[in-house]
Amino acid sequence: GSQLTQMAKPLRDAGVSRLNISLDSLNSQIFKSLTRTGDLSRVIAGIDAALAADFRHTKLNCVVLKGRNDTEVVDLVRFAIDRQLDISFIEEMPLGVITEHQRNESYCSSDEVRARLSEAFTLIESAESTQGPSSYWQITEAPNIRVGFISPHSHNFCGSCNRVRVTVEGRLLLCLGNEHSSDLKQILRSYPADSERLDRAIREAMTLKPYSHHFETNGDVQILRFMNMTGG
Ligand code: SF4
Structure with missing residues (x-):
């Protein structure tokens, strides 16, 4: 804004x-x-x-x-x-x-x-x-x-979640409440002209998507990453 x-x-x-x-x-x-x-x-x-x-x-x-x-x-x-x-x-x-x-x-x-x-x-x-x-x-x-x-x-609403996010560093985060991720930048840098490889890496990363977060309302921090590091 x-x-x-x-x-x-x-x-x-x-x-x-x-x-x-x-x-x-x-x-x-x-x-x-x-x-x-x-x-x-x-x-x-x-x-x-x-x-x-x-x-x-x-x-x-x-x-x-x-x-x-x-x-x-x-x-x-x-x-x-x-x-x-x-x-x-x-x-x-x-x-x-x-x-x-x-x-x-x-x-x-x-x-x-x-x-x-x-x-x-x-x-x-x-x-x-x-x-x-x-x-x-x-x-x-x-x-x-x-x-x-x-x-x-x-x-x-984790059961119906289809969200993934790409950080500014090119890391594909599979969940807000977990650390599971895939490094897309490394693939882009290593194989700059190979869009199929990138496509495959994104599809394969979906199998890492966690079932759910484990958030509690007791004040304990579940994830050290701030939202502004995640983006979106
Ligand atoms: S915590 Fe993870 S699985 Fe649950 S809604 Fe957020 S991103 Fe989706």
């Missing part, structure tokens, strides 16, 4: 059609403290730049922490309605060692978020799926947007 005032149009021109933009708070102080360096006004300008560049199905993502931003979920949905954007609320995952809050105390379940939203909106569960981890709900008052819930703790 922070780069979209410059990058929205070039990305759209390059063929990118949809974006997920992280927006955890509408309070600039809380936003800065949650993101450590973030400038809320810049991210909101970036969201508006994405709208102006005609991205389709842009989605806002918000990780909800009790005592930090959980009282803002209604305002965040109103922000999404104003801009006709989808929004997903995410339970925090135990990725990376942190000192700024206790994860076991800040855990906020999707059911709690939904209960808060139900005080302001009429929510109806949707059968719609994007093949991603969100379960979607419609808002009667704003039928054009969807509110998603990504609930790795309370409604584990």
Whole structure:
């Protein structure tokens, strides 16, 4: 989000059609403290730049922490309605060692978020799926947007997960909650013209995809890798 005032149009021109933009708070102080360096006004300008560049199905993502931003979920949905954007609320995952809050105390379940939203909106569960981890709900008052819930703790979705990620270092990660991976960069460097070998390596890596994460809500770190090292 922070780069979209410059990058929205070039990305759209390059063929990118949809974006997920992280927006955890509408309070600039809380936003800065949650993101450590973030400038809320810049991210909101970036969201508006994405709208102006005609991205389709842009989605806002918000990780909800009790005592930090959980009282803002209604305002965040109103922000999404104003801009006709989808929004997903995410339970925090135990990725990376942190000192700024206790994860076991800040855990906020999707059911709690939904209960808060139900005080302001009429929510109806949707059968719609994007093949991603969100379960979607419609808002009667704003039928054009969807509110998603990504609930790795309370409604584990590993059984239907088809997600893998490529890091900036060219490593194919098979799961957010495990270390299983395959080094695609090494194959690219060793056999630069052999796309079949790369294709085969990606297919073979799928057999390494773990069955499930082992996340707990007791505050223990499950994976040392931070989300910004994973990307996405
Ligand atoms: S299998 Fe891994 S990547 Fe997929 S939902 Fe579970 S933890 Fe996330």
